[in-house]
Amino acid sequence: MSGRSATPVDAALSACDSRDIRWVLVAGRPVVADGTVPGIDEQALVTTLQAEGEKAWEAVEGYHWMRKPADEVFPRSFRLARNDEFTS
Numbered sequence: 274m275s276g277r278s279a280t281p282v283d284a285a286l287s288a289c290d291s292r293d294i295r296w297v298l299v300a301g302r303p304v305v306a307d308g309t310v311p312g313i314d315e316q317a318l319v320t321t322l323q324a325e326g327e328k329a330w331e332a333v334e335g336y337h338w339m340r341k342p343a344d345e346v347f348p349r350s351f352r353l354a355r356n357d358e359f360t361s
Contacts, residue, residue, distance in 0.1 A: 333343035
């Protein structure tokens with residue numbers, strides 16, 4: 274069915290994104306409750322992921338065949354913005 278949804282459920286799901294999901298139940302158990310994952314400390318997760326990402330970024334030079342740092346191997350597409358650029 275090109276361009277059309279097969280069922281009303283398909284239509285509803287294809288028209289929404291993650292901001293529309295408030296609750297997800299699996300076998301009657303909430304895995305997303307009011308937009309958050311129960312039992313997960315989001316700030317701790319973000320902090321851990323940031324630290325691990327920084328370690329991986331620093332390690333690129335040790336694995337690159339020419340020992341280039343990550344900034345040379347993966348150049349930025351856009352320059353980093355300063356915080357004061359976003360204030361009026």
